[in-house]
Amino acid sequence: MANLKEVRNRITSVNSTMQITSAMKMVSAAKLKRAQDAVTQMRPFSEKLSEVLSNLTSSLDSSEGVYGPRGEVKNVLLIPVTSNRGLCGGFNAQVVKATNLLISGKYAGKNVKVFGIGKKVSDVMSKAGMTITDGSLPENANHIFDDLSYTNVEIIAQQVMDSYVAGQFDEIVLVYNTFKNAATQVVVKEQFLPVVAPESKDSSSSVDYIFEPNKEDILDVIVPKSLKTQIFKAVLDSFAGEQGARMTAMHQATDNASDLLKDLKLTYNKARQTAITTEILEIVSGAEAMNA
Secondary structure, rough: OHHHHHHHHHHHHHHHHHHHHHHHHHHHHHHHHHHHHHHHHHHHHHHHHHHHHHHHHHOOHHHHOOOOOOOOEEEEEEEEEEOOOOOOOOHHHHHHHHHHHHHOOOOOOOEEEEEEOOOOHHHHHHHHHEEEEOOOOEEOHHHHHOOOHHHHHHHHHHHHHHHHHOOOOOEEEEEEEEEOOEEEEEEEEEEEEEOOOOOOOOOOOOOOOOOOOOOHHHHHHHHHHHHHHHHHHHHHHHHHHHHHHHHHHHHHHHHHHHHHHHHHHHHHHHHHHHHHHHHHHHHHHHHHHHHH
């Protein structure tokens, strides 16, 4: 009977877990819809802004601007974007892995610092001693997800841009999960600064725009706006991907709990039947012994 009690306790525990994972799946599904709408609305603006910027930089010497390249790259800032919470499969792990590969691979031997957006990557990089501790930038920007808006992201983006203008870094790279669909997120390593002209002209850069008052003045406005939009889009993509990954993970967890529950109920019924059969045999044996 002790075995029956243990199985009953496990059934109760798994049933409670299944209710939690099912509820988390529904919450993530609701958040995913809003996040997906925000990304869908943001992408056309971001793409058009990048198109205009490509047209401008293709005809101007971008190295003359404050956001242009400076020659040899010695100091690098990586900006990985993850979530503040877990239970979303390998969503956070793949960003951390991509960040570590950049540190040990492409930027090996260089002075690399990490400015994390999201508690999961910030904790890992802080333990590894890769975060910024000199006060020039915050150690992380985890609070962004508490109130995800362009205004809050713009403040962080401006601080990062100011650190580049001040000469603290020679190259800044974004690492984040771009949202493809609810079940698929693709890790992207995207150069944030310096701003460079496209290597080859495509159909977007060959469009004949008319600029007023002139390209140089517009570039001074477009570049900061484009950079802030780039970070905002990365954060939105990551947030949508997080909800999709969590919804998928909780869906799988619910299915696994349901399968485990079926197995446990089968085990319980077998054990109960065995116990009943044993008791009947004991009663029959006792009755036969008394009649003998």
